[in-house]
Amino acid sequence: MTITLKVIAESLNLAVRTGRDQLERVVTGGYAGDLLSDVLAHARKGNVWITLQTHPNTVAVASAKELCAIIIVNGRTSEEATLRKAEEEGIPILVSPLSTYDVVCRLCELGVKNSEGV
Amino acid sequence: MKEFKADLHIHTCLSPCADLEMSPRNVVSEAKRKGLHVIGICDHNSAENVPAVEKNAAREGIAVIGGMEVTSKEEVHIVALFGSEESLFSLQEIVYQNLHGTNDEKLYGEQVIVNEQEEVTGFSNKLLIGATDITIEKLVDLIHEREGLAIAAHVDREGFGIIGQLGFIPEGLPLDALELADPSNRDRIPLEVRLPFITSSDAHKLEDIGRRSTTFLMQAASTAEIRRCLSGVEGRRMRI
Numbered sequence: 001m002t003i004t005l006k007v008i009a010e011s012l013n014l015a016v017r018t019g020r021d022q023l024e025r026v027v028t029g030g031y032a033g034d035l036l037s038d039v040l041a042h043a044r045k046g047n048v049w050i051t052l053q054t055h056p057n058t059v060a061v062a063s064a065k066e067l068c069a070i071i072i073v074n075g076r077t078s079e080e081a082t083l084r085k086a087e088e089e090g091i092p093i094l095v096s097p098l099s100t101y102d103v104v105c106r107l108c109e110l111g112v113k114n115s116e117g118v
Numbered sequence: 119m120k121e122f123k124a125d126l127h128i129h130t131c132l133s134p135c136a137d138l139e140m141s142p143r144n145v146v147s148e149a150k151r152k153g154l155h156v157i158g159i160c161d162h163n164s165a166e167n168v169p170a171v172e173k174n175a176a177r178e179g180i181a182v183i184g185g186m187e188v189t190s191k192e193e194v195h196i197v198a199l200f201g202s203e204e205s206l207f208s209l210q211e212i213v214y215q216n217l218h219g220t221n222d223e224k225l226y227g228e229q230v231i232v233n234e235q236e237e238v239t240g241f242s243n244k245l246l247i248g249a250t251d252i253t254i255e256k257l258v259d260l261i262h263e264r265e266g267l268a269i270a271a272h273v274d275r276e277g278f279g280i281i282g283q284l285g286f287i288p289e290g291l292p293l294d295a296l297e298l299a300d301p302s303n304r305d306r307i308p309l310e311v312r313l314p315f316i317t318s319s320d321a322h323k324l325e326d327i328g329r330r331s332t333t334f335l336m337q338a339a340s341t342a343e344i345r346r347c348l349s350g351v352e353g354r355r356m357r358i
Contacts, residue, residue: 034193034283035276035277035282035283036282036283036284036285036286037276037281037282037283037284037285038276038282039285040285053192053283053284054191055191055192055253055254055284055288056288057284057285057286057288060285060286061285079253079255081255
């Protein structure tokens with residue numbers, strides 16, 4: 001089953017802050033983390049990344065790792081510079097009022113799973 | 119010019135995670151015993167014990183650089199060092215406005231405010247262990263507006279270090295220096311990072327004071343001279 005960002009955005013009622021034209025992207029799985037060094041080391045291409053970080057460096061990390069999108073938790077507000085950079089780089093940023101744990105639970109219910117052994 | 123042995127990142131008993139033995143007088147005597155000429159006092163998000171350390175240090179001929187270890191919104195620790203109490207406490211005021219929550223002594227530890235006679239004058243009830251909601255860019259600006267030095271703390275540690283938290287040092291962030299917890303980790307910092315390195319103890323207990331230090335060759339023990347040293351002005355230099 002393929003799940004697009006659009007399905008996720010609608011099901012989780014996410015506020016789309018950037019990359020509105022990228023919502024047809026297929027999500028390959030997910031990674032949750034707030035240490036960007038760890039995300040650089042462990043997130044995989046096409047993953048949706050769940051984090052509370054809103055710094056412009058998040059966009060660089062998402063770009064470098066070819067992540068599908070960034071979901072910001074707890075309704076945190078992204079810096080202007082982050083949103084600008086995300087538009088430039090074509091990285092969707094979506095915001096949820098839920099916590100990381102709850103966003104991950106909801107994604108699991110939707111069937112967003114990492115393939116094993118990759 | 120003279121050589122000054124400096125440990126620019128020392129906590130006191132105001133930090134909830136520091137030993138209660140880290141009273142201003144004890145910190146100064148330990149610094150003296152370790153042969154330090156300059157100490158930086160940097161408690162988490164607060165500077166309330168700096169005046170008591172300064173008064174004790176003046177008697178021992180040790181120079182104190184008043185500072186704070188501020189936690190940015192991204193949970194990056196920045197050591198902010200100032201040349202005057204006025205600048206230091208004006209940053210503290212902004213930090214307090216942007217730091218939320220109340221300390222739980224049972225969970226995090228006591229936050230003891232002490233005067234120069236070693237009398238406890240109060241306990242900070244702020245959640246000093248918490249993060250402010252000041253972005254790292256804004257924080258560096260606030261420090262520079264007050265002519266302070268903005269040094270990224272323990273960049274070689276994953277937790278609360280700028281590289282661990284943010285993956286890499288944000289482009290164009292005008293930091294004055296990077297602090298290594300262990301100088302032998304210098305090779306692990308990417309070569310394109312062209313910032314001066316210092317090393318400090320980040321002492322939370324007495325015996326750790328001076329465990330790491332940076333030796334500055336400069337004219338006087340002041341924040342302004344350290345700044346000149348960091349950029350190598352007129353033969354000033356340092357070694358870690």
